Amino acid sequence: MAPRLIVVLLAGALVGCFGASARTPEGVVERFYAKRIDLKIAGAPTPDELQAVAPYLTPELHRLLEEAGALREREAAATPDEKPPFADGDLFSSLFEGPTAFRVVDDQERDDTHRIAVRFTSRQKSESVSWQDTVIVVPDDGEYAIADVEYGGKWKFATQGTLKSNLERALARPRSRCHAIVPSSWTITGHTMQGISAMSDAEADNWNGAVLTLARSRVTFRDDGCRSPTYTTAEMPPEEFEAEFHSSPDALELPSGAVCVTRMACGDEGPMPGSLLVHGRGELLLLWDGVWFRATRQSKK
Numbered sequence: 001m002a003p004r005l006i007v008v009l010l011a012g013a014l015v016g017c018f019g020a021s022a023r024t025p026e027g028v029v030e031r032f033y034a035k036r037i038d039l040k041i042a043g044a045p046t047p048d049e050l051q052a053v054a055p056y057l058t059p060e061l062h063r064l065l066e067e068a069g070a071l072r073e074r075e076a077a078a079t080p081d082e083k084p085p086f087a088d089g090d091l092f093s094s095l096f097e098g099p100t101a102f103r104v105v106d107d108q109e110r111d112d113t114h115r116i117a118v119r120f121t122s123r124q125k126s127e128s129v130s131w132q133d134t135v136i137v138v139p140d141d142g143e144y145a146i147a148d149v150e151y152g153g154k155w156k157f158a159t160q161g162t163l164k165s166n167l168e169r170a171l172a173r174p175r176s177r178c179h180a181i182v183p184s185s186w187t188i189t190g191h192t193m194q195g196i197s198a199m200s201d202a203e204a205d206n207w208n209g210a211v212l213t214l215a216r217s218r219v220t221f222r223d224d225g226c227r228s229p230t231y232t233t234a235e236m237p238p239e240e241f242e243a244e245f246h247s248s249p250d251a252l253e254l255p256s257g258a259v260c261v262t263r264m265a266c267g268d269e270g271p272m273p274g275s276l277l278v279h280g281r282g283e284l285l286l287l288w289d290g291v292w293f294r295a296t297r298q299s300k301k
Helices: 003-018 025-039 047-056 059-078 163-172 201-205 238-245
Strands: 101-110 113-124 127-140 143-150 184-193 211-214 218-221 224-227 230-236 259-265 276-279 283-288 291-297
Touching: 025 047, 025 101, 025 113, 025 127, 025 143, 047 059, 059 143, 059 163, 143 163, 184 201, 184 283, 230 238, 238 259
Parallel strands: none
Antiparallel strands: 101 113, 113 127, 127 143, 184 211, 184 291, 211 218, 218 224, 230 259, 259 276, 276 283, 283 291
């Protein structure tokens, strides 16, 4: 069979499967959602998932999804015990669980912009739900690409607005450098002395291997502990930090800029090691008797 005839037959087969040519706005939408369902994309796409669907997206939407994925990874690394943004849920339709099937039902064109109505269905166990969203497709470098999704779900907890506006709003939201550290456990791995301290190096070395456990109901460290602790985490300007603790953030090898400090209180009980925690680069610093103890986070089992 001639090579050109083979290409024509394959192209015809693809049109038969998806209903529209890959070069049409409807074809772009059909191939994108077929790929999304096949990959089971949840939350912001991973780099591999984003690469797989990139041919169907405008550069701007691709950039926003890439930034959302990067934010998820940063937040997950900073607070492994908390769910990061863009961690789950379908971004590309009104239903959190996402569709299991779809079909294009209409294409309204105006000024080169195509508003493509897509009928989605999600079948979960014995339940089934259907809804309609609108996918915005625009010309892009001689082809067509998806620029946005307008959510059309009518139930109480359906995603509202549009994909693009939701991404922009979430990415623009100010985020504190300081993250909650409860619950977690930390192991003392060393210490730093700056100025006068009530401990000798040998005494401080004896703390190596001790575990600080921070929970919502109790804090324990060595022979100390308290019930019903309260935690307050805030940023301190470097100059304010140095004035209060007589220690330079640079000398402690803290990240540049504001210093994250968590203070723990135990009701009427006196302070204990762990009452003051400074967030370092992947570690905590505990100040006690003039000694900065360095602690690394224990991995979750």
